[in-house]
Amino acid sequence: MKKYFYLLFFCLFTATVYAQSDSVSLTSLVESAVKVNNSHPVEKVYLHFDKPYYAVGDTIWFKAYLTMEAHQLSELSKVVNVDVISDRDSLIETVKLPVTGGTAAGSVVLNGLTYRQGNYHFKAYTLWQLNFPPSYLFDKVVTIGGSANKGILASASYSGNIADKNSKLNARILYKNPDGTLLANRRVDWRLDRNGDQITKGKGVTDGAGYLTIELAGTKAEDITAGTLITGLETADKQIKTSAFTLKNAFNGTDVQFFPEGGTLVADIPNIVAFKALQTNGLGLDVKGTIVDDKNQQVGTFSSQHLGMGKFTFAPAVNAIYKAKIEFPDGTKGTYQLPRVTNSGITLAVNNSNATSLILQLNASQTYFEKHKNQAYYIIAKTGGYVMFAAQAFLNSQTYSATIPKSKFKTGVLQLTLLSTAGDPLSERLVYIDHNDPLNISLSTDKPSYLTRQKVLMKAATKFGDKPAEANMSVSVVDESKVAYNDNQATTIASYLLLTSDISGYVEQPNYYFGTPSAKKADDLDVLMLTQGFRQFTFFDIVDNKIPPIRMLAEQGINLTGTLRKFNGMPVFKGNVRLIIPDKGISAETITDADGNFIFRNVVFTDSSSVTINARNNVDAHNLKLTMNADFYPAVTKQQNFADEMPNIDSVLNVYVKNSERQYQTNRVLKEVVIKASTKKKIDHTTYPALSGLSNMPDHVLDGEQLKGCNNLLACLPSMLMGIMYRDNNFYFARDYNLGNTKPIQFYARGLQVDVSYLSTLDPKSIESIESFSSDGFTGINKMTDTHGVVVINLKEQPKGTKISLDELKRMLPEPNVVSFTPKGYVKTRQFYSPKYEVTRAVQNSDLRSTIFWNPNVLSDKLGNAAFSFYTSDGRGTYKAVIEGIDKDGNLGRTVYKFTVK
Structure with a gap:
């Protein structure tokens, strides 16, 4: 791991230095921060999707960019995990991607058995990132429309x-x-x-x-x-x-928050106070109002300037109490308390309007100045998690100013902290440094416009400054008439890696700040900085040594782990364990440690691969039992970006869903014919009266066909039924278990309660489906059995008089020293289908694609050049190409290019 110590010492103000017995040196303070950042480097994962929304039946295409340090492609982790989570906080699917050169490409098929209409959260992360708070994980809302054939469109509005x-x-x-x-x-x-x-x-x-x-x-x-x-x-x-x-965002409700610059409202000095007005749905609301003191005397006015945010300046009096009287757009009014006034204090103010320099100002109240006159203070600036600047200042008067060249910092969020010589943080300010220096990606086509089903040759050129740059990029081309979208709302490689990943809280319309530069956008971005908090470790954590320990190591590949024990529970030391993956021709052996643990490292296989692990090659092997460890899932937390969820999917995505239905019409008609011709009754939990009180919408459904290759249901379930883990001969919902809820799941088969040991007697071929429910609905099952959640195993109807073969009987009674299962492997690599119309057009079916082209591996050469080609569809109008990527020095770029199809 590389060591970084970017440090520039400045003495901002000259004065006599006074010794303090409780002080720490600036050097030791910075070295502590550097040590923490070197032991806790921050990885970031960003996903580029081919389009902003989808319909059931579509395939979601995406590329993962894994970065660390100064946004350079990471060499730390070699695996990226992508969780798909429903708006009910249920884990729907997990995709595991191998990382090569800091990037990975993946896809998710939105099959109708698993996905329904709704807002889904795609969380992307490495195991290393789980050492940090959940807000460090990439989280994006992806809306999925349902079927246009369901017969009605419904949209809701709310009042109250x-x-x-x-x-x-x-x-x-x-x-x-x-x-x-x-x-x-x-x-x-x-x-x-x-x-x-x-x-x-x-x-x-x-x-x-x-x-x-x-x-x-x-x-x-x-x-x-x-x-x-x-x-x-x-x-x-x-x-x-x-x-x-x-309904979580449906009904009205407002909140107005106030943020004094530097964090504290100090008496008798001018204070800039930012504010943010929010609706219940998390979106900003434009407001106006007045500031009044405790005598109801007006001392100032304000109005929002962008998405409910704004700022005003006033000097509060000692011991005064202030309120804001707010007027909302609908004419209603509200009164909100301003933060408590500190009678004696010091703040750090920053003017970011100068193009080349930051203007820093220390403001102290009269009483604070008299008490701390000529004392030393530290100013430390961090960006990307690393200390980039450190300075010592002396309090010679109530107000001092100094400038810092912006050239000392890279583009991105900069955290400026004022500390006492004891290392106590006193004031903090975030600013955004913008050198307007993105990776320049230009796109061009060989023609100004095209006909339908005509070949398009597109070229990309990448430069940083005036020099060619080798870049790793991904490109998507969509038919904009089918995929309309406000580009300000987009989460882009720049808006995420440079802005939202470094600050806490939701940011509305993040790409607005990365459009064509203007003075207003710069001022709006500065207001955003005043209202958001920094995401990295604070100096309180560093000085007090409160940095959490490393629990999860960086994942270099897929590891399969477990334990080998005797039937009496004693671990087997130096036991022989063998792994076999037949379809990959993989065979490996290892031995257990003193606690009976074993591990197979960096195993490469896909999701559908059947894995067998056995301990037969041991003395007294028939008295040994193998147990595999469950995968680890991040704990469920409140969805930070819930404001991006689409409330009325039916009406908003109607045009897109209709086109999607037409696109897949042939396949769906065939499917309907098969269903109508079938007289077989569907078996699910509603078949059994005792389970009819469960929800009609299971959290997850595993079709019996997906159990092909599974020989032991007990071993297969933890890896195949999403979000389920196996510990101490019980099954749990992994996310709840990680949060401390250790009540096991209650299993049902044929409508009857069964224990976990019964699962090993079931032949996977006899299973119609498996349904999981995190809630027991109206059944009261969990209260009766002291469990948490229900899993229903629906068995196929067996013909009367069916005989069981000896082989089937053996499979129902598996050997305890052998485990055969299908663990979570790497997702199978899928190729985006791009048709070629080079022969005749008459024999082709209608081409209704919304994503015209997707290529996750566009690599520019040493001269900065790359090229690719594709064919237009039958759609006429404007096509939009979005390309984004990163060069080897961590410079980020994105370009939108449009052309016409006639």
């Missing part, structure tokens, strides 16, 4: 303030046919569910305009915000069409 007990909370839902016809005078049954439990229910009839109003007044606020509103509309042919609406 969730924080006001006297406010009426109403949901108003508009129902339409896919062709836009209003569904008037239709019966609708509705219910409010929370974690599978029904809170309340009702029924109504749509009015002449297709609207249904649902009153939720009287229901607990926590039940509403954590609940889902489910409606069933009866169509003319008596079918019930279901729609679901997540």
Whole structure:
């Protein structure tokens, strides 16, 4: 691991140095910070997706960029994990990608068995990142539309303030046919569910305009915000069409927060105070208002300048109390307390408006100055987690100013901290350094416009400054008429790695700050810096030695670990364990340590590979038992980017989903024919009365076909049923277990309770499906059995008189010293299909692609040149190419290029 010690000492103010017995030297303080950063280097993962939203049936294509230090491609970790999490915080799928040269490419198929319409969070991380807080993990909301053939479109609007007990909370839902016809005078049954439990229910009839109003007044606020509103509309042919609406961001509610520059509101000196007004949905709200003192005398006014954020300046008086009287856009008003005034204190203020220099200013109140006159202070600047600047200042007067050349810092978030000589942080300010020096990526095409199904030759040229740059890039081309999107809302390689990954809290429209430079954008970005917190370790942590220890080592490959014990529980020392992966021709052997643990390192295999591990080659082998360790999943935390979730997917993505349905129409018609021809009854949990109270939407469903290659269900389940772990002969939901909930899962088979040992007797071929539920719904199962969650194993119907062969009987009674399973391996590499229209056009089916081209491996040469080609589809209009990437020195770039297809 490279050692970094970027340090520039400055003495900002000349004065006599006074010795202090409790002081620490600036050098030792900086060295401590450097030591922490060298032992805890920060990795970042960024995912570039081919488009911003999808439909069930699509394939999501993405590229992972793994960086560390000064945004250079990381050499630390060799595996990137991508978790797909539903808006109900259920783990849907995990993708494991091998990293080569700091990048990896992957894909997720949105099959209808696993995915439904909703907002999903894609979390990307390395195991090394799990040594840091959850906010360090990449998190992006990806909205997935459902089927256009479900028969209705439903969109909801809401009224009422969730924080006001006297406010009426109403949901108003508009129902339409896919062709836009209003569904008037239709019966609708509705219910409010929370974690599978029904809170309340009702029924109504749509009015002449297709609207249904649902009153939720009287229901607990926590039940509403954590609940889902489910409606069933009866169509003319008596079918019930279901729609679901997540309510966590639905109802009105506002909050206004105030952030004094430097962190403290100090009396008798001018203070810049930033503010942010937020709605319940997490988005900014433009407001205006006045500042009044405790005598109700107005001392200032303010109004927001961008997305609910703004700033004002005033000098508070000693012992005064201030409030802000706010006026909201709808005419309502509110009063909010400003932070408490500190009568004696010092703050660090920064003026970032100068193009070449930062202007720093220390402001001390009169009483503070008199008490600390001529004392020394430290100013330390960090960027990218590393100390880039350190200075010593002396308090000779109440206000001192100094300048620092911006050339000392790279583009990105800079954390400036004022500390006492004892190492105590006194004031902190974030600024954004912008040298306007991105990796320059230019795109060009061989023609100004194209016809449908015509070949496009596109060239890319990469430069940093005036010199060619070798860059690693990914490019997506979409038909913009099918994929409309506000580019300000995009999460880009620059907005994430340079901005949002280094600050805490949600940032609305992050790419707005990276568009064409302007004075207003620079000022808006500075206000953002005043309202956000820094994500790295603080000096409080460093000085007090509160840096958490390293728990997870950097993953260099896939490791398979387990234990070998005797039946009496004693570990086997120096036991022989063998691994076999038949389809890969892999065979390896290892021995156990004194605790019976064994490990196979850097095993390379794909998700579908069957792995067998046995301990037969040991003395008294038939009395030995093998147990495999479960995968580790990050703990569930509040989704930081929940404001990006799309509330009315039906209406917003209607055009896209319709096109997607047409694109896959042939395959779906064939599927429908097969289903209609089948008279076989589907077996699921609703088949059994004791389980009918479970939710109609399991957290995860494992189809029996996916168990092919599995010989031991007990060994396969932890790796195949997402989010499930096996410990001490019990199964748990991994995320809850990691948070301290150690109640096991209750299993059911054929509608009856079964214990874990029964699973080893089941033949995987006899299983129709397996459903998992994190909540037991209305069944009361968890209360009766003191468990947490339910897994239902649905068995196929067996013909009467079926005989079991000897081989099948052996498989039902597996040897304890042999484990055969399908662990989580690397995702299979998929190739993006790009058709070639070089022969005739008449025989081709309609080409309705929305993603025209995707290439995750665009590499420019030493001259900065790269080229690629593709064919247009049948769509006419504007096509948008988005290319982004990084060069070997960590310079980031992104370009959007549009061309016309006639």
